[in-house]
Amino acid sequence: MRPPLRFTSVPSAPSSRTSSSSPALSRRGLLGASAAGLTTAGLAGAGAAQAASPAARRRTRAARTEPGRSGMRLRWLGNNGWEIRIDRPGAKPATVLIDPWLTRFPTGTYTEEGADPQTPLVVHEHVIDRYRLRADQILVTHGHYDHLPDVPHLASTTGATVWGTESHANMLLALAAPHRQGTLRDQLSVVAGGEHVQLDGYSIRVLRSLHSMTGPRSRVPFPGTRPGGPPPRPQTIADLVEGGTLAYAITSDATGFTLVNFGGSNFSAADLDGLAPDLAMIQPGGASVPGYVPRLLSCLDHPPYVVPTHWDDFDEPLDEPAVDWGGLEELRRAVRDAAPETRFVVVDHLESFTP
Numbered sequence: 001m002r003p004p005l006r007f008t009s010v011p012s013a014p015s016s017r018t019s020s021s022s023p024a025l026s027r028r029g030l031l032g033a034s035a036a037g038l039t040t041a042g043l044a045g046a047g048a049a050q051a052a053s054p055a056a057r058r059r060t061r062a063a064r065t066e067p068g069r070s071g072m073r074l075r076w077l078g079n080n081g082w083e084i085r086i087d088r089p090g091a092k093p094a095t096v097l098i099d100p101w102l103t104r105f106p107t108g109t110y111t112e113e114g115a116d117p118q119t120p121l122v123v124h125e126h127v128i129d130r131y132r133l134r135a136d137q138i139l140v141t142h143g144h145y146d147h148l149p150d151v152p153h154l155a156s157t158t159g160a161t162v163w164g165t166e167s168h169a170n171m172l173l174a175l176a177a178p179h180r181q182g183t184l185r186d187q188l189s190v191v192a193g194g195e196h197v198q199l200d201g202y203s204i205r206v207l208r209s210l211h212s213m214t215g216p217r218s219r220v221p222f223p224g225t226r227p228g229g230p231p232p233r234p235q236t237i238a239d240l241v242e243g244g245t246l247a248y249a250i251t252s253d254a255t256g257f258t259l260v261n262f263g264g265s266n267f268s269a270a271d272l273d274g275l276a277p278d279l280a281m282i283q284p285g286g287a288s289v290p291g292y293v294p295r296l297l298s299c300l301d302h303p304p305y306v307v308p309t310h311w312d313d314f315d316e317p318l319d320e321p322a323v324d325w326g327g328l329e330e331l332r333r334a335v336r337d338a339a340p341e342t343r344f345v346v347v348d349h350l351e352s353f354t355p
């Protein structure tokens with residue numbers, strides 16, 4: 001059977017390594033950033049930004065996106081995995097994980113042959129534990145094997161609230177060890193898109209979104225939902241279906257800075273209305289979407305920062321520099337053409353960026 005996930009580009013060779021563990025700016029990120037669009041004005045609150053007219057909103061956005069003023073730190077965990085640390089005055093920073101997937105078993109997804117649907121699904125808890133992640137929230141964008149399978153273990157080790165659709169929740173329960181299912185069930189927050197949730201020092205907006213469509217028939221790979229209760233325990237990568245796709249926007253109360261993450265290279269334009277984030281984490285690809293990058297950036301009101309995500313070949317190790325599966329430069333060009341003032345900041349594996 002022809003595998004559904006298939007890309008034709010050949011991965012490029014890895015570049016030399018920059019710092020791997022310090023919470024500093026990625027050197028590659030700085031080199032990849034444009035100096036345009038910087039301002040020196042002060043910060044603005046979240047409420048003011050949301051209530052203002054589009055022009056005023058743009059001015060306050062330019063003010064709070066002066067480098068280093070976001071109150072957030074982004075660390076890339078590979079694929080669409082991100083650790084977002086949010087500073088909170090007078091309290092410990094909050095940590096939000098998005099699609100944390102650290103096991104990274106080989107699937108051949110980015111080879112000419114593509115991924116074999118019968119590839120056994122594995123979760124290596126000892127690999128996940130090596131990264132000592134903490135989390136208050138874990139956000140799941142969709143159910144596929146490169147996004148969801150490590151979440152039950154991380155829910156167990158962090159105690160975080162886990163956000164996802166009913167299908168994601170059911171697949172997470174099916175993956176969890178039987179003695180952990182009750183605790184996991186208590187941690188799940190089933191969302192549909194459209195929610196805007198206030199938390200301690202930050203808020204999360206859940207956005208209905210869409211998955212990439214690939215191949216000659218423009219299909220969502222491993223499509224489907226799992227409503228009504230946990231399915232049988234997933235055995236292969238094909239058993240983890242999309243289950244709906246969400247995007248998430250996170251806003252710091254202290255600075256008003258808003259980032260948005262897309263778990264697939266597609267989007268629902270109507271659901272982005274009025275968002276105008278400061279930073280967008282977007283993916284290469286989107287070949288099936290007319291005007292993917294310019295239209296997405298237009299819907300987002302041309303954010304000051306774009307940070308590419310999901311651009312590494314995940315058959316390659318997380319502890320070494322990311323290997324581009326072939327879409328990064330095309331994305332960089334598309335962003336430059338559509339939004340010349342936007343800073344395109346590339347963060348390498350396990351490196352951090354403080355906007």
Ligand SMILES: [Zn+2]
Nearest residue numbers: 142144211264
């Ligand atoms: Zn997917």
